[in-house]
Every structure is written in structure tokens, then in C-alpha cells.
Amino acid sequence: MARTEKEVLEQTLKLLNSAISSSHSTRLFPAKWKPIRDKLERLRSNLAPASFDADSRGNPSLAELLEAISATAHCTKLLAQLCGDDSYGGGKLLMKSNLDLIAASLELHIKHLDEKYDLGILISSLSIVLSKPAVGASREDMRIYVRDIFSRLRIGCFEMKARALASLNQVLHEDERYVRAVAAETTDGIGVLVKLLDCREVMVKEEALRAVSVIAGFESYRGMLVMSGVIPPLIRILEQGNGKAKERAAHALKLMTQSCDNAWLVSSQGGVLTLLRICGDDGSSSKLANLACSILRNLCGVGEIRRFMVEQGAVVVFLKLLRSKEEASKLHAMELLLMFASDDEEIKKSLTRDEFIDSLLGIINHESLYSSKAREIALRCIEAFFFTSPASLNQLVKRGFLHQILFFLRNGEVADQELALKSVSRFCSVSDQLMAQTMGDMGFMPELLRLLQARPFDAREAAAEALCSLVLVQKNRRKFIEEDHNVDNVLQLLDPREGKGTKKLLLSALMSLTDSSSGRKKVSASIYLKNLEKLAEAEVAEAKKILKKISNNRFRSIFEALRGM
Template sequence: MYPIPSSASAVTKAPVSSADGDHPQAILDLINHLLSFFLQSSLNIRSFVSRWQLLRSKFEPLRSILDSLSSSSHWTDNLLIQTLLPDLLSTLQRLKPLSEQCVDSSFSGGKLRMQSDLDVLSSTLSNHIRDLNLLLRSGVLQRQPVAVVSSQLRRGSHREDVHLFIRDIFTRLQIGGIEFKKKALESLLQLLSDDTKSVGLVVKEGNIASLIQLLELHDIPEIRDQAVAAVSILASTNDETRKCVFEGGGLGPMLRILDNASIPLKERAAIAVESITADVENAWAVSVYSGVSVLIEACRTGSPATQSHSAGAIRNLACVVNMRASLAEEGAVPVLVHLLGSSSVAAQEKAAAGLSILAESGGYFRALILQERGLQKLMWLVNNQSSSDVLESVLRAITSLSAADSVVGILSSSTAFIVQIGELIKQGSSNLQHLSATLLANLFVSDENKRAISSCMYSLMKLMECPKPEGLQDSAAQALIALLSVRPNKKELISDEKNLMRLIQMLDARNDSVPKKLPVDVVTAVLASDSHFCKQRLLAAGAHRHLQQLAEMEVPGASKAAQKLTMSRIKTIFSRFGKE
């Protein structure tokens, strides 16, 4: 350790890099001696007085911070200290000869140069104070180092150790040099990858804004690349972390990276942008950074992963009413239609979802989509795609487009499309069944095609008993009624014992799983052709009794249906008497 110099001059000449001088305590002693010197000598300054008053205001807080630092139990073990204290000592040593020149009121040197030097050193001292304060507040000096020394946290570590580990990482990110930052980012990425539960703690304990600042370090690619990976993980984990990344200013840098970076970085940036824009309150900000054109270009020229996530971001923007004009102007519709033919299933799904939202917004976008032959590509996917997620988005898009009469005509005349809709009603997920049934109910299907898909009637009957998702029962009933406009379908439905019993059970007033108007409407559709066979089957199964009860409950249509069956019953009785 250095002996305490007898004068400040000795401090200025002390070789900080010597073996003894490298010890933090020795350097701290030199710093404290210099601070004492400056606190005394600054009272005698006669030139540039205001600047020295500002400098003096920093000496006492600095000494207080150093006192707190030296009272911490493990301060000498911290690697950052071994960088921060020598840097601080160097700054103070540079300041000393300036103080000697300013003692005389008749300063004869270069005034502008002196003013500049004092301003630079004053700013540097402020940075030292900030960094030391940050290190002190982090709490890492109270315990043995855990972060970059070991690079990763041991499994089963106490929660307090995890908190300290995270604070240590972010302290090094904020005030450490390049190597400190690299190792800190390695530790952070390892933590985020190994333990998803730690992500929330990272947001709580870490300074995410300082991490986001590293996204702009283009001159140090390794640090920037690691920062992009970390921010991408944080943005895509949950609502809390996504909000934190957005509020920390992460959207703009990520859009710039998406616009101009390597393929891996673009993919990570696209993930982050898609996640951030999933919140409607964040999505509007894309326009601030001219991000719409960036996303569209990424959809045109990016890798499959970049295209997929960029399409997802455009889908998110489509939900924001004020963003739709920009999407139209920048050419989002042709790009989304093109992505329907992508090799990426995820890109197909997100493109279809975006088109669905835009088509639902009004006739202008419907016309744009039809102009790009979007309907034909969507119909092709219905017949050639097996992914439920893609099919669901595709059917939603087709449903949105079907608000146009011309689309209804095209769909109604396509036997291949109608047949596939029937298959989805039979074999699809509940959402696909719902969407397919809704579409079918609103189309003008030919009698021939109604016969071609008659096998889905049993599935429609089953769907009428499903209360969820909302609207499914009504859609299934309307689709079934549409198919029952063909006489052979009525006979086929009623001939099947399972279908008949299911219909009778739905008519039962004690069965509250189905709104009673729906099975009554189905019975009315069956009776519309005055088929003697159908009436007899319904009577034999007990439909008349249930319809009478429903008529007493004033269920719409029940009274007329009961009357039809009553007349049929009377005719049957008279015909028997006639034969006798």
C-alpha cells in the first residue's frame, strides 16, 4: 500500500499502476487525500471562481460516497472497484495542476482552454459520482461477487441471491467496460434461457432502459447482438415485460435493427416488434419511427421467420383504426396476400388474420384484397392446408370478405369449397366448425351441393347442443335448416335413429342445454315439404307432445309445428277407420 503522501504534489506523481498501488485501499487513500486538498485549496481560488464552486459542490458528496463504499464488507473484492477508483484518481490528478493555475486572480493562460478543461473534468466527476452511487445502491458490495465471476447462478439459489445476481449484472452493464458488459450479457442470457420465472425478476430488479441503450452500440457488434437477444426475450415473455421494454424505448431501436441488420438479428427484432405491438396502446408508436414501411419490406424480403413475425406485427397494426390508412398506402394488402403462399405456416396464419381484420373494417379493404386475388388464395388454402390455426384465420378472412355479394356468389358456386366446408363441420375443431357452419348458413348452395354434404347434418345436430363458443348453436341450426330445404336431406335426417332421438331430446322442455327455438325451427324445416314419412317418424318418436308443451311456453313456431303434426295424426286415424 502507498504511504499517505505528505503533500498533494506527491499524490500527483504517485504511480497508480504499481503492484502496491493496485490495491483498492491504497488508491482510495490517495483519492481521499486529494479530496481533502481540493476542499481546502478551492477556498483560495481567484480565477474561474464559478466553475470551481461547481467542482467544490461535488467533492463533499464524493467523499461521502467513498466513506459508505469503504464501509461495505466486500468492497475490495468487487472487480468494478478496481476500474472505477483508478479512473477517479486519474481525474483528480488531472485537476490538481489546474487548481494551482487558478489560485492567482491574474490568470494569464488560455482562458477558453482552461474553461473547457474545467468543464470536462466537472462532467467527468459527475459521471464518477453517478457510477459509484449506482454501485453502492446495488447492494453488491455487501456480499461476495456472484455474477460475472461465476457467469451463472447455481440451481436452487435463494431468492435474495437471485436478486443480487440480477442487480450485479445490470450494474456491470451500466458502468462496466466492454469486457464487463460482454460477460454480464452472457450471464443475463443464460439466466433468461435457463429459468423463465426469472424474467419477471429481471424486469423488477434490473434497469431495462440501460439494456435497451446497448441496442445502438453499432461499433461493438458482439454487445449489440447479445443485447438484441436479451431484449427480444423480455419483449416476448409476458405483458409486464413487454410493457417494460416499450416504456424503456425498445420499439424504435428494434425497428431500426429490423430495417438494417443481419438475418439472425432481424429475426429477433421482428419477434420483439410483434410482441410489443400486440398491445394496441403500443402499436400506434410504430408510425413514429416510420415502422410500417420497415415491416412491409421485412415481409417482402426477410427470412421465413422474419416474414412471419413481421406479418404478425402488421396484423396487430390492423387492429388500430388510425393505422389502417398507412397500411393501405404502404402496400400491406399485396404483401399479406403474397404471404398466403408462404412456405411458413405461421406466416400464412398471420397474413390471413391480418387480411381478416382489414376486410372486416370496410368495403375499401375488401376491394383491395379481391383485386389482389386474395379470395382465390384463401379458398385454395381451405382445400390444401391442414393446420387448424391457419384454417381458422383463413375462414375468418373469407367470412369478412363474404360481406360482398360477389364473394357470396363465388363461394356458393364452388363445389370444392362447399364440400370442404362440410368436411370441416364434421372433423374440424370447435372454432372451425363454428366458422364453417356460419359460412354455410349464409351461402346460396345449390340443391346438388346440399346433397353432396348431407353427411355433415349429424355433426350439425351435435353442435346444436354445444353452448360454447357463443353463437355456435345458432350457426349450426341455421346451416342445418339450409340443408333441409332439399327433400332427400329431410328424409335422410329423420331416417337416422340417432339424429331423430337427438332432435327429440332437444325438444324436451326439461333439457335446458339448447334454446328451444332452434330445434323447433329444425322440425318446422322438416315439416315444410309435407312428407308423410317424416311426419310419421316425428309422431312416433314423441315430437308432438314436446311441441305442445313448448307451445304452452310460447316458444316461437312451436304451435304451428304442433298443429301440422296434429293434422297428420288425425289424417292417420281417419285413414285407419277408412280401411276398417
Template sequence: MTPASPALSPPPPASTGDTLDLILHHLLPVLLVAALSAKSLVGRWRLVHSKLSILLSSLSAAASASPYSSGNPLFTDLLPNLLTTLRSLEPLSTRCLDPTLPSGKLHLQSDLDIATASLGLHLHDLELLLRSGLLNQANPHSTAIVLSLPSASASRADLSLYVRDLFARLQIGTIDLKIKALDSLQQFLASDPPKIAPVVAQEGDLAFLIRLLDPSSHSLIRDSAAAAVSLLATASASSRRSLFDEGALGPLLRLLDTGSLAVKEKAVVAVEAIAADATNAWAVAAYGGVSILINACRPGSGSPAIQSLAAASLNYISAIDELRASMAEEGAVPILIDLLASGVPLSSKNAALCLWSLASFGGEPIRVSIIEEGGLRNLLQLLHDYSLSADPDISEHTLRAIHALSFSAAAAKTLSSSPGFFVLLTDLIRRSSAATQLAAAAVLSNLSPSDELKRSMAPSMVALVKMLESSKPESAQEMAARALVSLLSVHSNRKELARDEKSVMRLVQMLDPGREEVCKKFPVSVVLALAAGGGGGCRRRLGDAGVSSQLQKLADADVPGARKALHRIAGGRFKNLFSFVRRE
């Protein structure tokens, strides 16, 4: 019995150089001649010849870049696949030498079309590698399966090379390589977003990255691409603009509408960042994004993060006159009102801000709609719940929405007869941030509460006097003055403020023509209200503080109300003196 021969081990894989040599010097020359010699399907073989000629030129360029090209994993992975395609063309060319095609034309035509399409894909990948420059220069990352991040001190050239390598892997590599490249891209962007994002936008193929958001993409690739786009959208204005210009908004809105929860969260971050630009906000509506964003705000439609950012996006859209009516027609108002009561501070805050915009600029019909849907009730509850919140923006945005609604007679009547609301206003004016104080003063100045409610707000007057000195924002002095004039219509409030020497001295100092940061008509209106009838004690204290001399200067300068205030104070002092003489 003859001994069994040992099993033959498979031949070692050919090196990159050997494969390249085989293609360049053996296969391509033969196929180029064969393509011109074909007697059947001549038109198709002319197309093949054209592609083979381009391939010869491109491979020659890649070969001249050795040893860099031979060490690039994308290039080394490409060559075996290219070799397989070229070898499939050999028998096809032989069969096409016979014009009668005895074995049948349709099957041969199909095989040739498949091989030609594969050849076109390989050629596309090779040209992409050549354009990227990855085959023509030393790249420390070129042989790595998982790219390591460039150092913090890396030059712009190194960063650019790294980005081109990442995007080449995205477009040419296998699914695993694409996923690893996307992971590396996310880490790269997160390492220093303001610095890295513009480089990625300039050197990377954003259009291809956006195409990965398509529903037909592999789910892992689509999810990772959404995360990368989200980082680019929030990192810098230039990268955000590049995404918009490349058409990212439509795919992002589609993901927000139909994607998984994780993908929706990434998509809405990007949509909110893009929509913050007024020009882009128009495009959101053009892509049908209003209804998508409204649905994203619905209870149970997503996470609190999705709801809050969707509400913020709607707020940007509501700033556009022509789109507010569309928002109302799409059903935004009741959804936003429900969001006020979500219990999630950021969602409630953004909903309040959006309702403020709708109520401020949408006209009386939208204000009535908000009130009828329970918007005022929910806003008051939100103000009560978060009046002492660590986030002062919640109270500010809520008050701004309430102020906008107060221009409706029904809302003004409800607010003016709500003691609890005025307790909150008093506390907010005394203890909150400057922006919240301004919003509270604006609400107060727009209402007509009873004298009893005005008396309950007396503790806020000192803070309002201080607010009169604020140079920013411009409306602060006006709102403080209007609120004070309203409160000083009550005699007891006038007496209380006049007894506060610091507040009186502040008013006198604000009347000084040298204090240019204070618009004089506002402290003048407060002095005029403080010197109103009902006893001369207030006028006497103002006179003793030196207000008359300041008012005289302002009267000479024709400041509105100054002359009237001067006459009121001087007349009061004369009457007091006359009464004293008569008693003597």
C-alpha cells in the same frame, strides 16, 4: 570488460489496497488544494475541485466496504485507470499556478477538459458500483470473469444481487466483459423466464440495455443485447411492459428495418410480443412501424420466421379502426396475399388472420381490394392445401377470412358456384376442430349455393346437429342452425336427416326447457325447417319422437317459431290421418 548488469524486472503491480491508499491519502489531498490554488482557468478548476470532493467521499465509502470492494473485479479495474487520470492532473495544476500561462492557453485548456471528462466517467462508474451494493456485501460471483448462474433455490435477494452485478459489468466493463455479461444475462433469463424476467426488469437498468441496441454500439454487443431484450419481451407481462415504458419499441423497429438477419429475427420476436397489447400497437404505427413490418413480410426480405411474426404484428395493428386504412395505403394487402402462397404454414396462417381483420372491419373498399388482388383465390388454395394439416388453426383462420370476404357480392357469387369448395366445407364440418367447424358453418350460412351443392353437403348435417348443443362459443348454436336451415331447404336433405334417429332425438332433447345451455330458438328453427312441405314423413318422425310436447311448452313460453313449428307438425299429422281414413 564489466559484466552486463542483469535486466531489471518490472515492479509488481500495486495491490488494490495500496492503490486506494495512494489515491485517498496522497493524490486527492494534494489535488484538492491545487485546484483551489489555480491562477488560470479558475472556473474549470472549480469544476475539477467539485468532482474531486465527490470522488473523495465515494472512495472513502468504497474503502469502508473492504474486504468486499477489494475483491470486486470492476472496482480493481477502475482504480488503475482512475490513478492515471489523477496523475495527469498534477502537472496541469502546476502549470495553472502561473496566471500568464507562458506555454499557451488553448493546449492546456484542451488537456484539462480531457482529464476532467475522464474523471467524470470514472466517478460515474464508481457511483454506479456503490448504488448497486456490490461493494458493500459478500458476493460469491464478484471475482469471477464469467458469472455462474445462481442455483434454482437461490433467494430473491441473491437473484437481485446477481442482476445488479450483471448490469454493473455491462456499464463499466470492457467490451469482452460486456459480451460475457450479456451471455450470462441470456442464460439467466432462459433458465426460468417467468420467474427471472420480472427480477431483471425491476433490478436491472433496462434503459441502458436498450441503449445498447443503438447502431453505434459494437456489433457483438448489439446482437447480444437484442437477444436479451427478445427474451425479456416474451417472458412475462411485467418485463414486456417495462421494456415498452423504457422506449424499447423504436430501437427494435430500427433493428428490424436495418439490422442483420440474426438481429432482425430477435427484434421481430420482441416487436410482436409488445404489439400484442392494443395500447402498444398504436405506438408501432407512431414509430413508423407499419411500413417496416410490411417490408419485413416481402418475399426475400428475411427469413420465414421474420415474415410470420411481422404478419402477426400487422394483425394486431389491423384491429385498430384508425390504422386499417393506413395499412392498406402502405401496400399491406398485396404483400399479405403473396404471403398466403409462401408455403410456410405459420406465415400463411398469420397473413390469413390479418386479411380476416382487414376484410371484417375495413369495409367494402378493402374487401374489393383483397378480391381484386387475388386474395380469395389464394385463400381457397391455402384451404385446399392445409385442410388436413396437423395445425387446425390454418383452416380456421383461412375460413374466417373467406367468411369476411363473402359479404362482398362478387366473392359470394364465386364461392356459391364452386363445387370443390363445398366438398372441403363438408369435410371440415365433419372432421375438424370445433373452431374450424364454426368457421365453416359461418361461411355456409352466408352463401346461396344451388340445391345440387346443398345435397352434396348432406353428410355434414349430423355434425351440425351436434354443433347445436355447443354452449361455447356463443355463436356456435346460431351458425349451426343457420347452416342446417339452408341445407334443409332441399327435400332430400330433410328426408335424410329425419331418418337419422340419433339426430332427431338430439333435436327433441335440445327442445327440453330444462336444457338451459341451448338457446331454444335455434333448435326450433331447425325443427321448423325439417317439418317444411314435401311429404309428411319428416313431420311424422318428429311427432313420434315426442317433439310436439316439447314445442307446446316452448310455445307457452313464447319462444320464437315454436308455435308455428307445432302447428306445422300437428297439422301434418292431422292431414295424414285424414288421408288414411279416406283410403279406408
């Protein structure tokens, strides 16, 4: 008497359960048995909720598939029993070959079973998603819930898949233990989600993308996403998806490209050109453009990819982005331009143009509302591109760079003052004597001296370096010495009790100041001369040299006085 479809299905499930049970007792070839057991479990979870459409009963292809699955399950059980026997003495190469054939057959069965669902020959008896486990539920309850969701994702209709994904996304956002349940405890869980990124049903695709974006936030599972082929569909969504989907895809790619290996994958799939188009497209949302910039910045860590970007016109794209009203866009543009120029002198030369410097100076303008972070990056750009030659330094001065820096030294918040100090120090190190004289006339020296007395070490060091550079110029020395208390203040800062700090730099400045007779007189007459003497007693060579110059000056003064008598 012929068996009914239900009986055939029940028999097939029984054989699958038996094969799975036997596979757990295998001792030989564990690396071969793990994927076989995973495939058996996938077949069982796909068949367990199956029922037959009225029109499909008696379908010969379905009966043949169930018979083939049953035969493979029976064969798998026999092989498992052989591999669980310590006394097995058969050929190992033959056994490995048989296990490979079983794995391939199971994979083929899974594919054919999915086709039966897609054609409607099989339908799922699952109608509603299980109730979500309560807060603090056991890991087993969570695994059961996730397993139920993935059964629906594998065999359900589009509507069922969308509902299941919505439920999955809810728990993924609420409790990261569900992320582990999907990635590490569900057979091919990540693979199922990645395949759904190419689903023709938009709602299913977008819900799958939400789930993938959450999982990408966990570094330990990014490798599994890559192995499941997540990069190509994410790039396709960037090219063809709607606004929100593009943003989610870009967010996932931003996380994935923190690894240089993944950077190559993005580049090989055409991702660089897609991202550049997004950055250059006025129609892109600011969030999407900023995410695209972040991905490109990650890709820039690979020199070959960075050079490819430049060849594809990236410099023009980011000069345009620099003119954006969004601060975040300006930040990305400046950082990427800095990276492009790091190993390419031609790019540096090409960017010393008026519109570029005007954009940068607009960011550091004290009347602008940009953050200290934006000013910091703008100053780094100015230093990288314009602290390179007398001509480019003159460009800066003509456009008011020094006036902006001086304003921040005098009136800026602490963060802006420290940025200005470091910048002026580097400016002094590359400027010529005439430029230093201009800075002296503008009033930089008193401000540097004032900031030497009240800032952290890094800032004091920058102020001392700049002051040393400025007093090397004779006109600046004279001006510095003539102004009340300047020399006293320098000597006061040499207090030995204050630790080393910037003493070496200050002693260097004093050495320059004592090159003139008036400077030596000021040092000699200072109430803080004792600080210099204590340093000399401590065998500080520079302090001893300065005292020797002062002593020689005294002898000359006495000698001249005697000659005049």
C-alpha cells in the same frame, strides 16, 4: 505536500460514501432525494474499481473532475443534513432549487467520468467477473453479482463488457430473480442495457439485445424499457442488424407492442415501413417475417395505424405472403387481411379476385396438409370476402367450395367437421333458393341430420340452422321427406328429456315439412310422435301448431274418404 492521484480518489470515494449515508436519513423532499442517491451510488460504483493509466498520471482534467465530484458530494451531505432536521425552517423553494442543481451536477459528473474511461485516462482494475452465485443463493448475493456486472458494463473496455453481458445473459435465462435484480434493484440497470444497443462493437450490441429481449418478456418491466428509450434502437437493429439480431429485436418488439401506447411509438419511429419491407422481402427468414407479421398485427389494433399500413401497400404485401409455402406465413397474411377489411368495404371488393379465392380454397382442400387452425382462418376469410353477393357465392361454387365442405361433413376429423358445419350454416343464411336446391341435390341434408345427433351444442345448432334453411325449398322438402327415417330422426331429437338444445330450430324445420300432405303423413305415422305431443302438453307453441296441422290433415283425410264412399 500535494496528494497523489490514489489519495485524491480515496478521498472522493470517502465523501461519496458519507453523502450516500446522509441521504438515507432525509425526511424532506423524498421524491428529490431518491434520484440524487441513485446518482451518488452510480458515481461510487464507477469510481470504486478505477485506477490510473501510467500515461495519465498528473492529468489536470482528471484531477479537476475528482475535485468537482468531491465538492458536490460535500455539498450534498450538507443539504442532506438540513433535510433530515425536523426543525428546518428555511425556504422550501430554495431547497428544491438547490437539490435540482445537485442532481444536474451529479449527472454531468457521471457523463464526464464515462468519457475518461472511454479515452483511457481512467482504467478499471476489474479483470474477471465474480463467480456466479450457486443455485438457491440469497437475494443479496445475487444483487452483489449483478452490481459487479454493471460496474463492468459502465466502465469496462469492449471485451470486458462483452464478457460481463455473456455472464448476465446466463443468469437471466436461468433464474428470473436476476431479472428483478437488474430492472428493479440496479440503478439505471435497464438504461445501461438500452444504451449498449447502439454500441459500435457488434458483440456487445448483440449480447445487450439478448438481455433486453429477456427483460421484455416480463410485462411489469416493459414500461421501464420504454422509458429508457428502447424502441428506436430496436427498430435500427431491424433495419441494419444481422439475421439473428433482427430476430431478437423483432421478438422484443412483438412483446412491447402488446400495448397500444407502444404501438404509436413504433409507428412514429418508422417501424411500420420497416416491418412491411421485411414481410415483402424474399430474403427475410421465415422466422423474422412471421415475427414482423405478429408486430404488425399488434399495431393493427390502432385504427389510424391500420389505415396507414393499407396506404403503404400492405394488402399487396400480404397477398404475396399468402402464396408462401409456410403455413405460419399464410396464417399471418389471412389474419392481417381480415383486419384490414374489417372497416374498409373497398378492400373487401378489391380482394374478390380469382388468385385470392384459389389460395384460400387450396388451404381448405381436404387433400392439403394444413392444420385445422389454418382451415378455420381460411374459412373466415372466405366468409368475410365472398359471402357478400350472389356473384361471389357463384365464384365459390364454381371452384368447388361446396364439394370441399361436404367432404369434411362426411369424412373430416371432429374439428374440421365442426368448422364445416358453421361455415355451411352461414352459407345457407346468405344463399338464394337455387343455391339451396343445389345443396339439397348434392346430399347436404342427410349429413346435417346425422351430425345433429352426435355433436356438441354449437355444432348441433349450426347443423339445425342449415337444415332449416334447406327445407324451406320445396324440392329439398320433398327429397327430405321421401328418404327413409329422416322425419323419424327429427322427431326423435325432440325428446323432452334431452333439454332445450336445438328444439326450436327443429320445430321450425318440422313446420316447413308439414306444409305438404306427405310431410304431415310422415309426422303423423312416426313412432316418435309422442315427443311432439309432450312438447305440446308443455305449452310449446310451435309443437301445438304442428299438431294442429296434422289433426286438420286427418280430418280432411276422413272427409275425403267419406266422400268417396
